[in-house]
Amino acid sequence: MYEISGGFAITRKGVERDFSLAIQNDRIIDMGPSKDIRSKYKFSDSIGGKDMVISPSFVDAHMHSFQVATKGLTSDKSLLDWLKKYIWKWEGTLTPERARACARLSYLELLKSGVTTFVDYTSVHHTDQAFLAAQEFGMRGNIGKTLMDRNSPSELQETTDDAIKDTARFIRKFHCSDKGRLRYMITPRFGITCTDELLAECKKLSKKHDVMITTHAHESRFEVVTDKKNYKTSAIRHFHKLGLLGPNLLLAHCIWLDKTEMALLSKTNTGVAHCPGSNMMLASGIADTPKMLERGMNVGLGSDMGAYYNLSIFDQMRLSVMVQKVRSLDPNALTHNQAFEFATIGGAKAVGLGRQTGALEIGKKADIVLLRTRNTAFSPMNDVVAQLVYSASPACVDTVICDGKMLMKDKAVLVADEERIISDSKEILKQAE
Numbered sequence: 001m002y003e004i005s006g007g008f009a010i011t012r013k014g015v016e017r018d019f020s021l022a023i024q025n026d027r028i029i030d031m032g033p034s035k036d037i038r039s040k041y042k043f044s045d046s047i048g049g050k051d052m053v054i055s056p057s058f059v060d061a062h063m064h065s066f067q068v069a070t071k072g073l074t075s076d077k078s079l080l081d082w083l084k085k086y087i088w089k090w091e092g093t094l095t096p097e098r099a100r101a102c103a104r105l106s107y108l109e110l111l112k113s114g115v116t117t118f119v120d121y122t123s124v125h126h127t128d129q130a131f132l133a134a135q136e137f138g139m140r141g142n143i144g145k146t147l148m149d150r151n152s153p154s155e156l157q158e159t160t161d162d163a164i165k166d167t168a169r170f171i172r173k174f175h176c177s178d179k180g181r182l183r184y185m186i187t188p189r190f191g192i193t194c195t196d197e198l199l200a201e202c203k204k205l206s207k208k209h210d211v212m213i214t215t216h217a218h219e220s221r222f223e224v225v226t227d228k229k230n231y232k233t234s235a236i237r238h239f240h241k242l243g244l245l246g247p248n249l250l251l252a253h254c255i256w257l258d259k260t261e262m263a264l265l266s267k268t269n270t271g272v273a274h275c276p277g278s279n280m281m282l283a284s285g286i287a288d289t290p291k292m293l294e295r296g297m298n299v300g301l302g303s304d305m306g307a308y309y310n311l312s313i314f315d316q317m318r319l320s321v322m323v324q325k326v327r328s329l330d331p332n333a334l335t336h337n338q339a340f341e342f343a344t345i346g347g348a349k350a351v352g353l354g355r356q357t358g359a360l361e362i363g364k365k366a367d368i369v370l371l372r373t374r375n376t377a378f379s380p381m382n383d384v385v386a387q388l389v390y391s392a393s394p395a396c397v398d399t400v401i402c403d404g405k406m407l408m409k410d411k412a413v414l415v416a417d418e419e420r421i422i423s424d425s426k427e428i429l430k431q432a433e
């Protein structure tokens, strides 16, 4: 049993001072004022200290690790242009070696940002490489093979049967593996590239194995118009007709929603991955997250790498608040506390892990990050959460713990060779000459 202590801790009740957590194996078994906790237990080790903030580690509810190699090449494009000209082209050239290098580089950046739970759409091929990399890192990976059985380039398009068979094989191999840290997520790309037959098979697999489905919906206006032509109704209404909406579905984006669609999502308890950085980068629009919260929906944050160029959850927290202020010209449209919740418990609930992670609570998994406060971001210390959201960056992350296990300590990544990952990426993923 070991102790994690901090000058500050962000709990569900608010910010606590001089606080400690007692960790046994993979769980938080007790927490409270440091002096009380220390008098109750005999610890074999103690980490943290007065100059640290203890926070639940973060959730990136939507990213594409295999797209990390397109960083810097795809600026100033709209969604379908970006996808067809750059992303699909790159995904068509993936090899197992490139896929592994992408996954390692992405998970390294997530870890250094304090993220321990992530949702990774990989690509059509080499998804096993992402699972193997997540296993190396000891993170809570929710990973899926992208499914496309129409309107796709030949290197990526599969038959419905092949797509489903491969998915079923991955579910059997990886779902709930690595002590339950790794979960499979069924990941049809989006309505435009997936037949109804494929979506119906996804639903069957989801039910049979109790596996979540995640896909993109209502991201750009062009996509919405195309879906309306195909479906004679909107994608969300169509997904509802197919019986896909529900707590086992996580939808990325959800920008262009009418009242009925918003009501359908909230009524069915469908999770949303809000990706403000990507939505700005591709000029897709702004999701109405204050309305989603008003309706009690589970909303998490996604970096949406590669549409956005980094995996810092701090960026997404900050952007998620700022964009609402500009959108509504109301400084109270969304608060920094709500942005923090998006990145922690909101994301955990949206990805179906709300009971296990996303908050400092007795009985929850020890998924924890320690942030240093002896830096400009937290000096002077006036409001811990406001400064975490508006001033902090991955540079403040000192220690990252997942499932009670230390993945990073004193800013050093313990589970991977950081230098090697960087030099391999420069070599293996090089594209621009």
Ligand SMILES: [Zn+2]
Pocket (backbone or CB within 6 Å): 062, 063, 064, 216, 252, 304
């Ligand atoms: Zn995406």
